[in-house]
Amino acid sequence: MTSTEIKCWGECMDVAVQIAHKAGKVVQEAVKQEKRVSSKSTPTDLVTEADQQVEDLIISTLREKFPSHRFIGEESSAAGEKCILTDEPTWIIDPIDGTCNFVHSFPMVAVSIGFAVKKELEFGVIYHCFDGTLYTARRGHGAFCNGTPIQVSKEKDISKALILTEIGAKRDPATLEIFSGNMLKLLSAPAHGVRIIGSSTLALCHIATGAAEAYYQYGLHCWDIAAAAVIIREAGGCVIDTSGEPWDGCFR
Amino acid sequence: MDDPWMECMDHCIAVTKEAGKMIREALQKDISIMQKSSPVDLVTETDQKVEALIISSIKKKYPTHSFIGEESVAAGAPSILTDSPTWIIDPIDGTTNFVHRFPFVSVSIGFTVNKEIEFGVVYSCIEEKMYTARKGKGAFCNGVPIKVSGQEDITKSMVLTEMGFKSDLQHFRTMMANMESILTIPVHGIRAPGSAAVNMCLVACGAADAYYHIGIHCWDMAGGAAIIREAGGVIMDITGGPFDLMSRRLVTASSKAIAEHIAQKIQPFPCGRDDTED
Numbered sequence: 001m002t003s004t005e006i007k008c009w010g011e012c013m014d015v016a017v018q019i020a021h022k023a024g025k026v027v028q029e030a031v032k033q034e035k036r037v038s039s040k041s042t043p044t045d046l047v048t049e050a051d052q053q054v055e056d057l058i059i060s061t062l063r064e065k066f067p068s069h070r071f072i073g074e075e076s077s078a079a080g081e082k083c084i085l086t087d088e089p090t091w092i093i094d095p096i097d098g099t100c101n102f103v104h105s106f107p108m109v110a111v112s113i114g115f116a117v118k119k120e121l122e123f124g125v126i127y128h129c130f131d132g133t134l135y136t137a138r139r140g141h142g143a144f145c146n147g148t149p150i151q152v153s154k155e156k157d158i159s160k161a162l163i164l165t166e167i168g169a170k171r172d173p174a175t176l177e178i179f180s181g182n183m184l185k186l187l188s189a190p191a192h193g194v195r196i197i198g199s200s201t202l203a204l205c206h207i208a209t210g211a212a213e214a215y216y217q218y219g220l221h222c223w224d225i226a227a228a229a230v231i232i233r234e235a236g237g238c239v240i241d242t243s244g245e246p247w248d249g250c251f252r
Numbered sequence: 253m254d255d256p257w258m259e260c261m262d263h264c265i266a267v268t269k270e271a272g273k274m275i276r277e278a279l280q281k282d283i284s285i286m287q288k289s290s291p292v293d294l295v296t297e298t299d300q301k302v303e304a305l306i307i308s309s310i311k312k313k314y315p316t317h318s319f320i321g322e323e324s325v326a327a328g329a330p331s332i333l334t335d336s337p338t339w340i341i342d343p344i345d346g347t348t349n350f351v352h353r354f355p356f357v358s359v360s361i362g363f364t365v366n367k368e369i370e371f372g373v374v375y376s377c378i379e380e381k382m383y384t385a386r387k388g389k390g391a392f393c394n395g396v397p398i399k400v401s402g403q404e405d406i407t408k409s410m411v412l413t414e415m416g417f418k419s420d421l422q423h424f425r426t427m428m429a430n431m432e433s434i435l436t437i438p439v440h441g442i443r444a445p446g447s448a449a450v451n452m453c454l455v456a457c458g459a460a461d462a463y464y465h466i467g468i469h470c471w472d473m474a475g476g477a478a479i480i481r482e483a484g485g486v487i488m489d490i491t492g493g494p495f496d497l498m499s500r501r502l503v504t505a506s507s508k509a510i511a512e513h514i515a516q517k518i519q520p521f522p523c524g525r526d527d528t529e530d
Contacts, residue, residue, distance in 0.1 A: 043407070043438060044438050044441065046440065100410070100440050100441045101410075101441075101443075103440070104401070104410040104440070104458075104459060104460060104461070105459050106410055106443065106454065106459045106460060107379075107459060131379070153352075159291065162348065162349075162352040162354060167435065167441065171435050171438050173432075176432045176435065176436070180425075180431075180432070183415055183428060184424060184428075187415060187417045187418075187424070188417070190290075190291055190292050190417045191292075192292055192294070192348050192351070192352070193292065193348045193349075193415075193416070193446060194415050194444065195349075195354065195444055195445060195446050196442065196443050196444040196445075197443060197445060198441060198443050206354065206355075209353075210352075210353065211352055211353045211354045211355070212352060212354055213352075
């Protein structure tokens with residue numbers, strides 16, 4: 001990276017932090033209002049007007065400042081835009097992570113903004129909309145929660161681990177059987193426990209702060225993981241594919 | 253006196269705040285863990301200290317009252333509910349979360365007279381949310397009135413439950429089958445935050461529409477039961493019959509319709525009772 005690039009990505013991150021705060025406040029207000037809810041791929045894959053509005057706010061603000069950059073956003077992808085990661089500076093955005101939680105005012109909802117250049121994740125910013133906590137990390141510069149350095153737990157023994165996961169939108173018998181089977185293996189380890197909170201980005205932030213030891217999931221999208229992957233790595237943790245192989249950012 | 257138990261409730265809130273402060277302070281230090289009935293049934297010195305703080309404070313003011321406290325029972329005290337004014341205490345509900353510093357940790361106190369729950373106090377101490385309810389006087393979070401969502405359509409509901417280690421494989425399979433049964437209704441989602449008392453308060457304030465659990469204890473349920481009822485919610489046995497505080501199981505919901513639907517879907521498995529020897 002050139003020194004110009006280093007400075008530029010630092011400036012991009014400052015803007016990301018500002019827009020995450022702004023978007024987060026919009027979500028905080030929207031959670032108190034009545035929500036118009038519809039579904040996407042299945043009856044349990046929810047989306048609201050707020051998801052669209054917040055994504056538009058984030059992308060329009062960033063586009064104005066960085067007109068040559070690319071964008072991958074959850075709602076833009078749902079509307080048909082391609083989700084291909086190129087070498088170009090690319091923002092990877094989940095405007096409301098935990099839409100189902102948002103609909104119910106269940107207190108785990110986040111704005112997630114990741115940034116990649118030459119397909120390498122450079123920084124991540126995640127804003128917890130209910131309690132205003134900000135998680136940030138820049139590649140090579142550590143991970144922070146409200147400006148305080150964070151690191152993953154040092155636990156290596158699965159029988160002392162707290163594990164996070166999600167059930168997901170797929171409810172067919174085969175998927176649920178796999179889910180149960182995975183629960184049996186983990187709870188019989190016996191892990192200390194399994195928790196489900198409904199926001200993958202916040203679950204990953206809890207790994208980064210050491211409040212849980214592991215998170216696994218099938219069916220995530222790149223916008224769910226991009227920001228959190230930087231935060232976890234900078235907090236000393238690791239991100240791998242569920243097969244045990246290296247993680248491919250857009251592979252679900 | 254207009255309300256003979258209001259003074260008890262005020263004292264309860266005050267001692268609960270102190271307990272919450274003790275828990276938050278303990279979270280800043282190392283936590284050493286012991287095990288009770290199994291490698292995943294955790295207890296810490298803080299559980300014991302907090303319970304001792306609460307009981308000694310209440311005993312000083314109300315020496316004739318009875319107590320059922322999680323750690324006292326673990327140490328051999330009886331857990332039979334009598335007609336006596338009785339304090340039912342979980343000093344740290346969500347001890348596993350506490351050990352990991354995972355955000356749902358609460359102090360839970362329910363107060364019964366003639367086996368009726370008169371008031372409940374649940375303090376979600378990391379979030380600093382104090383939930384309170386006096387029978388007939390409504391439910392509150394940090395002094396602001398709360399109420400259940402009122403949702404009656406289970407296909408639009410958010411359901412809470414917990415998944416725990418079960419030494420009996422058949423019990424485990426029933427637990428997972430119950431989850432699948434609920435998921436395929438379908439409901440909007442299932443969440444498992446890790447504290448029964450907090451789960452009940454999440455239903456009470458409308459952030460979830462139902463919570464069911466087989467295998468918890470009276471000290472997990474007593475405080476939250478008052479709060480849910482006063483928030484307009486429903487609490488019943490998993491069979492659809494009346495709620496039994498010592499039965500170690502419950503279904504709570506924002507409406508009778510949802511509670512009954514869940515009760516119809518889930519199968520029981522043996523979980524013992526708090527008032528009998530296992």
